[in-house]
Amino acid sequence: MNLGQSLQFAVAGVLANKMRSALTMSGIVIGVAAVIILVAAGTGASAATTASISALGSNTLTITAETGQGGGGRGGGLRVGGGVLVGGGPRPAGPPGAAAQPTEEDTGTEIREARLTLEDAEALVDPELAPTVASVAPVVTASSVTATYQGASHEVATLTGTSPSYLTNVNDTVQAGEPITDSDYLARNRVALVGATVAGALAGGDGRAVVGQPIQLNGVTFQVVGLLTAKGSSGPQDQDDRVIAPMTAVQDTLTGYGPLSSISVMAASAEGVEAATSEVTAILTTRHGTDVPDFSISSPTSILEAVSEVNATFTLLLGAVAGISLLVGGLGVMNIMLVTVTERTREIGIRKAVGAQKGDIVGQFLLEATMLSVAGGLLGIGIGVSVGSLSIGGFQLVVAPFSVLLAFVVSVAIGLFFGFYPANKAANLRPIHALRYE
């Protein structure tokens, strides 16, 4: 018997009981659609996170002090004080740190609290020791800053005091007005760039009205010179709820002259991120005189890796849950095929009496089971792909091609696997018994 003939018998078998076939298929349809949709949800969530992290700039490193390391001796405080004295002067981060710390070797053996100083930032601008470092910006942040403007007030999520090169480092541009300049930094001008959320909260509308106007940050007047280009939100965090001002002015008015919150470093290229990381590590460990780095360096890439890992686990979990429903669908197919074989015992007997071989019978019933599961699989793929191209809960689902392929292969395999036992049972019926079966 050729395949076409077996196919014809199988089609007839499936169509003989349409309602039952449809119900059997629905198990597979739901399972396959669930796999595709849930994996698409996982992939979509992952893609959304990736996109917002990439927006931070792909070749930017952020250096932060490792808190809690070291004994926190008094010497650290003294040294930081020194740093402030040297670095406190109005000069941009740009010039290389030619004025190396004379006290470095004396304090090298001391147990110090991990701190990042302006001198650390300046030392990183070194064409010889750090050739792949393109620009460096010191960063201080102030918390609980309230901005007020003409009676409106807004709690700013992030107030960043930094140097102008920061804007380039983190891919920020100004959509209205002017960016802050080196002369603002040097002159300790109280100027500010506001994010879209802050501007909107203060001035209403798109917030452009606030540009050129003075606003109060915790009561201190800053002139708004520019409106930052919107970045959108990444998850619950609004990236536009922020104010950027020259670090000098922020230290003067809001934070005082403490250590830096972080240092932002841009590598010359995305490929140079690794080289820049090791250069920065070498320079800072030498400066801090510790064997173990007392700071950590993170890049969007490293954050991305961590997030991707979490997302992959999450997606796998969703897929596994959906996979279970697919398995249940497979058991449904097997159940119905067993019923079918019992119901059609007599037909099997007739077929065997007129000369059907074992293989013919196995083929017919296996094909019938496979047709049920493949038809269910295709329908499930159709539903899964159409639902998977929707946007649900604020993010776009992304149908993973591998999940479609996997779902299809699995549905074929289910037909073969769960159809095999009933088909074999049918083929092993003795014709005389099958013929007598009522």
Next chain:
Amino acid sequence: MIRPVIELSGVAKVYGSGGDDTVVRAVDGVDLAVQRGDYVAVMGASGSGKSTLMNIIGCLDLPSRGRYALDGVDTRRLDERRQALIRNRKIGFVFQSFNLIPRTSALRNVELPMAYARVRKPERRSRALRALEQVGLAERVHHRPSELSGGQQQRVAIARAIATDPVLLLADEPTGALDSRSTAEVLALFDDLNVDGRTIVVITHEDQVASHAKRVLHMRDGRIVSDERTAAVAGPPPALAPTVRVVGS
């Protein structure tokens, strides 16, 4: 002498094992030779072993003892695959309950054995149509079994049995489920087929059916107890030659 179509020698079928109480000898030492062109009726009460004998002759079951050759092929050492092949190539079955595949047209039912024999579709179709024409159902080839009367269904079954051109037409109570008119139609059809040279073995308990055969066997307790020839192997069946009556052989 030509090789017989059926050759049974010392054939027995025993069910159960162990002590004499549990052993059932359904067929207990049967010797039988059926020549080509013969029309044989096997009669007997229920439990006489005639159904078991029919299963053995039809290669649906293997004998426990003895030798059975169908068209010269010894069936004792046939595996399941070859048994199926023999059934397909050499035997045409007609059952009491018709045994057509439900929800499948008459044409498809007749084509079924040829489909399993891997006969190509055009040839299969023309042979099936010819067989249906022969049984007088040329007008109903696309009807399903549920749309046909009992007599018509049985004629489809006969068409299915002869479409493969088997050496033996084996019928098990072919008129058991039919009214008298359909019975007459089916028996007339058997007469015609026998005239055309087809070898027929019919299992029955009805005298009317047996009266159409050229040779009548009676079975009791698994043995053949009488063997009566009513017409010559080479001649027409009794119903078509009422004036000729030959006793014995």
